[in-house]
Structures are given as structure tokens and as C-alpha cells.
Amino acid sequence: LQHSEIDIRGCKLNLRRGGRSEPLLFLHGAQGLNGHEPGLAALAENFAVIAPDHPGFGKSDLASSVEDIGDLALFYLDLLDALALEKVHLVGQCIGGWLALEIAIRNTGRIKSLVLVNSAGLRLKGIPRADMFACSEDELLRLLFATKGGTEWLQSWRASPDLEDLYDRNRAAAARYSWSPRLCNPKLDRWLHRIDVPTHIVWGDAERIIPPAYATALKDRITGATLATILDCAHMPHVEQPQAFAGEIAKFIRSAAR
């Protein structure tokens, strides 16, 4: 994937783009992106992938006017206008899934289909989400990954001092959008009926941050939504099971969204 930059009302946004055919916008999660995401390359075999760093993450500017997930959703509606793509497939993981939901309840005009991967956003009373911010790096790794793939991923953040800085920057940006209440918008639930595009939910079978009850709840609340599970996979399917991740998305889009 190639890096490029786009200016959205004064905020320089870093984009990765690659592949061809129909455009697919990938919204990353709390961990951000560092290039060690084979799932994105796999997606680019079938789609024209666009993967931005959210404002404040990675190499994108922090936008002072984008303070919470609602602002971020409107910011991305601006981005969709600026990209001048008629329709995109919207894929979001973790808080990227939450963001995709917040965008979709506002306006699905430019959205062709929606894929929610281990998505944050909902609050189910009595089913807590794990606190990614309170745990040590070792504990975090055990939450994010079901297999040993996590060690390599964490090492990839340690490859240079610049990447180490980006790791901290991403954590701060994740806190900015998702600290309180942690990883959810308690009011999101009320507006899911507004989602009127084909929706697929993808969950790692060993997910521990957003318990599987959330996958089922999303399926039940979004009209026509379908659900698939990825084996030997926790919170990061695009890193841990890249082929299954990309395959599941391609299969859904071929069957339901064309």
C-alpha cells in the first residue's frame, strides 16, 4: 500500500492506498496501523483499499475540532465527500467499527456495505469490555491475540524510535475518543435502525476485549445483518488471521453487497 496525504479542512490525513476494483475504506482500531497488517494487503487483492490514520493517530494531524467519536464520524463524512467516491465498502475494526456505526447512523449515502470487525460502540449492561488502557503490555498482548502472532506484531512497534513514539501517540488518540465511557456510546443502540445497507459482522472466536455477546447483539439490532466467526483469532483479525479476514469480507461483499 502506498502512502499519500489528503487535507480535510486543515487537517492533514495520512492515507494508505492500494489495490483496485471497488473502493473499500478501512477504519482502524485503538491500536492504529504500522504496516504490519497483512490483512490490508490481502484485502487489496480484491478492492481499492483506503486506510487512513484517524486524526491524532499515526502520521495524521490531531484536529482540534475533532474531540469525540461523534465529531470523528462527521469528519469522515467530510472525507468521503472529499474523496469523491460514489460509494464505498466501509470496514471497521474495534473503535474503527464503532466509528463505522456512528457514520452509518448519520448518513449511509456513500456507503455500499458495512463490515464490523470485533467492533466497539455498543454498551450491553452487565457485559463489561476489557480495559485495554489499564493493563500492562504483556496483558494487552494476551487480550489482543489468541496465538503467538502478537509477539511479532509488538516487535514491529519496537523497530524504531519513531514507531515507538507512534505507539504512544496512538494510545493517547485512542483515549481521546474512547476513554469514557470506555469503548462505547450508550446511546448508539437507539439509532441502529437507521442503518439501511448490507451489514456483516466478523468476530475472532477468542475475542476477549469485546465479548462475543456484542457480536450477537449487533446482528440482532441491525436489519438483515449476518455474522461470521474467525477461528484462532482474538481482537486483531487483520493481523492474526489475514487470509480468513480478507476472505470473509470478500465473500460477504460478493454475495450480499453487489
Add this chain to the structure above:
Amino acid sequence: MKIFIFHLMPYANLDMSYAEKYRAAWVVLPNTYFDPKKGHELYNRYLDELELAAELGFDGISVNEHHQNAYGLMPSPVVTASALSRRTKSARIAILGNAFCLREHPLTLAEEHAMIDCITGGRLITGMVRGIGAEYFSLGVNPAYSHARFQEAHDLVVEAWTKPGPFSFEGNFYHFDYVNLWPRPYQQPHPPIWAPSTGSTETIEWAAHPSRKYVYLQAYSPTQSVARYLNYYRECAQRMYGYTASSDQVGWSTPVYVSDTDEKAREEAKPHIEILFNRLLRLPFEMLFPPGYLSAKSLKNMRSHKRSVSGQEHTIDTLINQGIIVCGSPDTVRRQFTETHRLLGFQNLLCLLQFGTLPRDLTEKNIRLFAREVMPALQTLSDKEYAGMQVQAAE
């Protein structure tokens, strides 16, 4: 020099084997470890200790705020300050600090501080702090906005204390249509504001600003850091803002233990001070510095510092050698403070005379001995004895 006694009011009855099961004495330590009957005894004992210090001639008595932990039992220092305000007659009452920015409604604290100031006839000192990182877990406030919220809460409170009401406040975090504080504070324009910190250049630059000139108080630090940050305050005033800071604008806060001899002091303080640093202050890095709480630069510094010290437990020897605590005979302690004052010139000293599990009898002995043998000499110190930065640099 003004001498204050400072108290944390630790839960000294904590079952210290908690550390085998829980990784912190904060946030995640179940409150079933707290026995309210023991709490009743401790609160009253600790208040007695502060009242004793006021009787013995300390210039001020000081309390602070921490949430959901065994390290300090004062989620509301306003409560302890209020309890002290009618039991003391002339000592300053210093709340060092209160985290106004952790509140959804900082005006309630502004009102309470104004009440204490009126009740005491102007003896209140207001400390403004962001709260430590763990507090952002406990109270759910977003650490990524901590600095901005701190400044806005400060502006709101100072305006509420000084500007004729009613007026409206239109901030980014706080919006109030009616700001009209009854009562107004006794001291005009408002109680002195102090900025306690464990070392932050951002806080120092903010506190030293000519529109504020707040007292910067360095807490819990090796002598080297105390020197670095107090000197930075003076440099900042001179180079950034073009004025000479008064020595009244800087202070040092440290645990102190005095006994008949150096050996006896070390022996008596050892188990209790080690409990403070190794058990009550036990807090993993990620809880101490949640994402966004520190600037990127400060976090980077902290990370490299952490790598160099990780895994080390404090002993009383390391604490004394680094100057994090001051412990010894009256002579030793007096000499150490006098010498540090000669180099750094701070006109405010906060002494933590009860720490960790230090029991009632030793605490009382410590307070009395310090008040009799150490304090009088320190209270006479002024800028005349301050040799200044140039001398220090030359040395």
C-alpha cells in the same frame, strides 16, 4: 522559611499481603480491605496529629486529595480541612491540592474553598492539581484532555472568586449560565494558589507566569530533581517572563523523620517508610501515566527513566542517599535542610511527618522533636542565607 506539616492519611491497617493478589494499592484494590472501624480511629488520630502540629507552632497544616486507594484516605480534602478549620486558630490550612479538573462541576469546590476561607478568616491556601494518572481511571475523566481541563477549571474558579457575579462562563469543558459565588473568599483577590507537582516543566511554566506567580511545590523527588525544577522555575521567570521570582514562590515537600541519633532514626523509620514507597505507592506504569496524561515528550522521558529503574524496590538507604526523604538526628536534619536551602532558597517546606505505617507514638515523637529541635532554626532562614543559582553552578 514557612514550615508546614503535611499528611496523606494512609490506610495504615492495610493487610500488606494484598500485594500477592493485586498489582496496585489503587483503582483495583478491593475496598473490602478497608475496615470502617479502623478508618474511624485513623481519621481521628491523624487529625489529632495535625492539630498538635498547629499548637506547636507550625506555620501551616496541609492535606491533599486522592481517590480509591489505600495510600491516602482523603478523596475530599475539603472535609479534613473543614474539620481542622475550627480546631486551629492561626496556622494556615493548605489543601495541596484539590483536583478541580476532575470535577464535572468545579464550582462546588470553589464554593467550599470560599467557605473555609471565610470560616478561618483567610487562612486557606488552595492547591490546584490535575490528580495523578490513577485518578483518571477512578473517576472516569479523560486523561487526554487533562491539561486543557486543568487550565479551564482554574480559569473558571479564579473568575468565580474574583469577578462580580452573576456572569456566564463559556468554556470548552465547562458551561455555566450563572456564576455567582456566595460566599466570596475572605482573602482578596482570592486565597493563594499553589501548584504541587512531582516535576513537570509545563506546570512550572504555567505557575511562573507573571499573571499567576503561583507557588510551585516539588514533591517526592531526589535532591537533584528538586534542584532542577526549583531552579527551572526561577530561570523561567527570568528568561521567559523577565522578572525575578521571589523565593516565596518555590517550595519542597518531603518525608521527614527525626530521632535522637542518625542510627535510631533510620531504624525507627525503616519499616514504615518502606511500606509507603513499596506498598502504598505501588502503582503500575500504565495506571500512573494513562495515555494522554503526559505530553509525548514527558512520556518518552518517563519511559526511559522507567527502563533504568524498573524492578528496584526502595530501601531506606536508597531513599536517604537520593535525598527523597530526610532522616536523622535533629542536627543532621537541620543541617541538611539549611544546606539545601542555601543552594535552592525555597521559602516553603512541607514535611510529611507521618508516613506509611508509622504508629501514633513515633509520629507524635517525630512531630514534637522536629518542632522543638529543627523547626525554629529553619523558620529564621530567609533570602539572606540563599547563595543563589550562580554559586551552585560554580560549585
